[in-house]
Amino acid sequence: MRKLLQNKIAESGVTLTVVATYTAIIWLLAGAVNNGWWVQMSCLGFSTYLMVELNNSNALLRIRSRMISSVFLALTCTTGFLFPSLNGSLISFLFIATLLPLFSSYQDSKSQGRYYFAFLCIGVASLLYVHLLYFVPLLWLSSIFYLQSLNVRSWIASLLGLITPYWFFLPWMLYADKWSLAYSHFSALLQFEFPIRYSSLPVEVFGTILFIIILMIISQLNFWFNSYKDRIRIRQLYGFFATIGWISVFFIFFQPQHYEYLLRILIICASPFVAHFFTLTSSKFTNILFFLTIAIVLALSILNLPA
Template identity: 35%
Template sequence: MRSNRFQNKVATSNFTLPVAAFLTTLLWCAEGIYTLDRLLGWGVCGLTAYFWVETNNAHSLIRIRSRLTPSIYLWMTGCIFCLHPLQDGLIVSCLVLASYYLLFKSYQQTEAVSPIFHSFLCLGIGSLFFPQLLFFAPFYLWYTAVYLRSLTWRTFWAAMTGLILPYWFMAGYFLYTEDFGRFTGHFRELILFQPIYYENYRNFDFLQISTIGLVIAFTIIAALHGIRTSFNDKIRTRMFLYLILTQELLIVLLMALQPVHFQVLLGLLVMNSAPILSHYFALTSKRFTDAVFILFLFMFAALSFLNIWTQWLTF
């Protein structure tokens, strides 16, 4: 593989992550990092990027030494200004990534009670902020059975215990405060399915459409290449990437069916797209992929300038 192209230099450079962190901080400052909600959002974004560093170190999602996954996550999040304030989308993304890290540790382990319990615990805590996250729980069980080969009766009950545990404490708190209606109301949100009407999608503005279009378009290019060349990866890495790709499809499907949850699902989509894009840019070396990488940087930079310009016009 040739490694003298711009994308390869960026993928293997030790300065990529610090530069990405610096640019992301500048973008946050351009909108107003001095407010508490944006400062906390910046901190959660940095924590998620750190989790991607640890996940790559522990599970080798890319065959070469690269910090491109957290860098791409920081760059996309920095350019998407609606993700800057502290919100459920950022918190849920961080918790879902933590669940990935723990779930990957169960790969082909017959006694994977601890990692699966803690993975589903993170998923359960995330569902306190976004109840629809519980819809992913059956797929997590399917991942452990098909991709990770770690599902047994013991790990099944460990998963159920981890998923239910946050609600056990939540129910106890609301019983103590004599406000149990809020607990049942949390689950009522799961059956509130917004009817699929054209009007539901007309509420999206140009920035939202541009953002989701860019993320999905570049992810599709990367995903198709990853599927076509998956034989180059180890079986273990291949299963991890298939899991992430399946999650990506589910997130897009839920976003298409329930656009009312766009804000939270966008945060999840950006977090989930980062390893797919980094795998593509780090392990390819052609003129086309180099052009796609430059276009990726340019388009998200243009998106950030559009966000800044829109905000200046509102002053």
């Protein structure tokens, strides 16, 4: 394959360092220091490290590259309106922490411990955003069809992991006599906005979501057309990403008021496809698209800085 500048950047060992430096600058311009967003910044740092581990432990790219974590950081930079959210930052970290043990369980029938830890992370995250519980059946189904590791024992382990945080949460509710808080937490699962109010999506948020979806569509089409070049295991893991990503898109447009959390999950699921596309293609079109994408990311990063 003829290497263009796009490929040289994707394979460079300094790409992640450059993107991380740019991310730090964007956070500083957003007022991270003045606003004390230290926990949010730390969560992003740990999330990036987990994305590196997710790639390294599963060889999601056929060549040595840090593009998945670089794309994750770059797309996160376009969502400056999400920077202040502490809950959102924690959920992003916990969701990636869920994927690591799940992916390591591929075709392993004795992975109860990994399922327990994965769904423990989802359980903790659901304390912050209860609607994540809607993803639980989807994670089970994806584990059956893509990971081929979910059996009765691992399902029970996942259920125990999911309810473990509530073993601590509910007794505290009883002790503090705050059952109304527990009721409002779970009743939110049945609260939907009809008719759907897309006015709850600011223009900059809608534009950013649309950009990420278009980028994901292009990247996924390229991946599936060329998926025969990847091993079956890799195709299965990308299928997992695609399923969760498109369900996130569906939820965003079905109940757009939840974009603050769903957009983060979408970025996590889109990043491997985008990285795969720009790392493993080499043509004039993809080279132009690569630099056009960089330009749009830079523009959105500046335009979406918190006021």
